[in-house]
Amino acid sequence: MVKSGKNLKKTQFQTNLKLVEKKEVLTKPYNDIDLNNWKNYSHVLTNTLWEFESREKSNGHSYDYHGNYIPQIANQLFERFTKKNDIVLDLFFGSGTSGIEALNMTRRCIGVELKEDLVDYVSQKFNKKDLVTKMNIICENSASETVLDKIKARLEIMGEEKAQFLILHPPYDDIIKFSDKKEDLSNCKSTNDFYCLFEKVAKNGYDCLEKDRFAALIIGDKYSNGELVPLGFECMARMNKLGFRTKSIIVKNIEGNEKCKGKNANLWRYRALYGGFYIFKHEYIIIFQKK
Numbered sequence: 176m177v178k179s180g181k182n183l184k185k186t187q188f189q190t191n192l193k194l195v196e197k198k199e200v201l202t203k204p205y206n207d208i209d210l211n212n213w214k215n216y217s218h219v220l221t222n223t224l225w226e227f228e229s230r231e232k233s234n235g236h237s238y239d240y241h242g243n244y245i246p247q248i249a250n251q252l253f254e255r256f257t258k259k260n261d262i263v264l265d266l267f268f269g270s271g272t273s274g275i276e277a278l279n280m281t282r283r284c285i286g287v288e289l290k291e292d293l294v295d296y297v298s299q300k301f302n303k304k305d306l307v308t309k310m311n312i313i314c315e316n317s318a319s320e321t322v323l324d325k326i327k328a329r330l331e332i333m334g335e336e337k338a339q340f341l342i343l344h345p346p347y348d349d350i351i352k353f354s355d356k357k358e359d360l361s362n363c364k365s366t367n368d369f370y371c372l373f374e375k376v377a378k379n380g381y382d383c384l385e386k387d388r389f390a391a392l393i394i395g396d397k398y399s400n401g402e403l404v405p406l407g408f409e410c411m412a413r414m415n416k417l418g419f420r421t422k423s424i425i426v427k428n429i430e431g432n433e434k435c436k437g438k439n440a441n442l443w444r445y446r447a448l449y450g451g452f453y454i455f456k457h458e459y460i461i462i463f464q465k466k
Contacts, residue, residue, distance in 0.1 A: 204387070205258065205387070205389060206255060206256060206258055207258050219254055219255060220251055223424065224425070224426050226427075230245045230247075231247050231250075236276075243269045243270045244393050246272055248391075249276035249277070249342075250276055252340070252342070252391050252460075256340050256389040257280075257339055257340045258339070259280075261283070263277045263282055263285070263338065263340045263342060264287075264341050264342070264380065265284065265341075265344070266317040267317065267343060267346075268286030268287055268288040268312065270293070271286065271297040271301075274297075274312070277309075283310065284311070285329050285333075285338065286310075287313045287315055287317045287322060287326070288312060288313070288314060289315070289316055289317070289356060290314075290353070290354050291314050294314040297312060298312055311332070313326065316358040318360075318372050318376045319358075322379060323379055323383065326383050327383070330383070336385075337383060337386075337388075338384055338385065339385050340389055341381075341383070341388075341391070342390075343377060343380060343393070345410070346359070346360045347395050347406055348360070348361070348363070348366055348369045348397055348406055349362070349369075360372050366399070373413060374413040374417070377410075378417055381414075381419065387466065389465075390419060390464075391462055391463070392407070392410060392414065392461040392463070393458065393459070394458065394459055395407065398452060401452070407458075407461065411461050414463055418465065418466065419465060420465075421461065422463060423461070423462040424459060425462070426458075427457060427458055428457055429455065429456060
């Protein structure tokens, strides 16, 4: 019996439908994005200019600590460069943005923070069960040799030898003083000392990161004595020296996230006109891969 043209079309359609249903999920080794359905990920940014109107203040996040980066950055980076249950290592943990968003996205996190009082405060943001299985906070100097053993011990408890993603959000040299501790990068005697201490932190991060996985440096530049000091590019060069390969430089706006408004903003505008410079409205998110 010969099938009619209508029946043949119906059979072909059903066959094509089955092929689509059987199509395997196509992902990279470092994320859960299904490339066979890439059009469903319009929320994942792939350009090098990130503009956010305001800071996310829900899902456990709050602006309770000056200098912490916005949660939207963590959300974008974790979806792009981590898989569920991966471990994010943050060596400048601060108020815990990385940890909060990691848990929100079914990831895990190890954070290293220098200030004891801040560790105590941030620990209260997580329940006791999560602090054992999903979230580890280490009070230590991220540039020290002793921190490596502590990180490796936490990784072992969490069933891993290495972390799968690295976050570095250091102080922008001496722009903001975060503590009185000499180990604090914001207290370095010179910008060159800042670079050298940052390099030690980045080296520890490199040693704790899984091969072929990614790292992100979040940093801005500064002005000193009437001259631009390109902190971001020098820190990038230090990371390249360690073995990180630069993948992208993203420019992110800081409008809506900075404190300088009203009369202060007008003062800075006058200073810019007087001094021949421009007011920072951006910072960098530099993406690296360990090779």
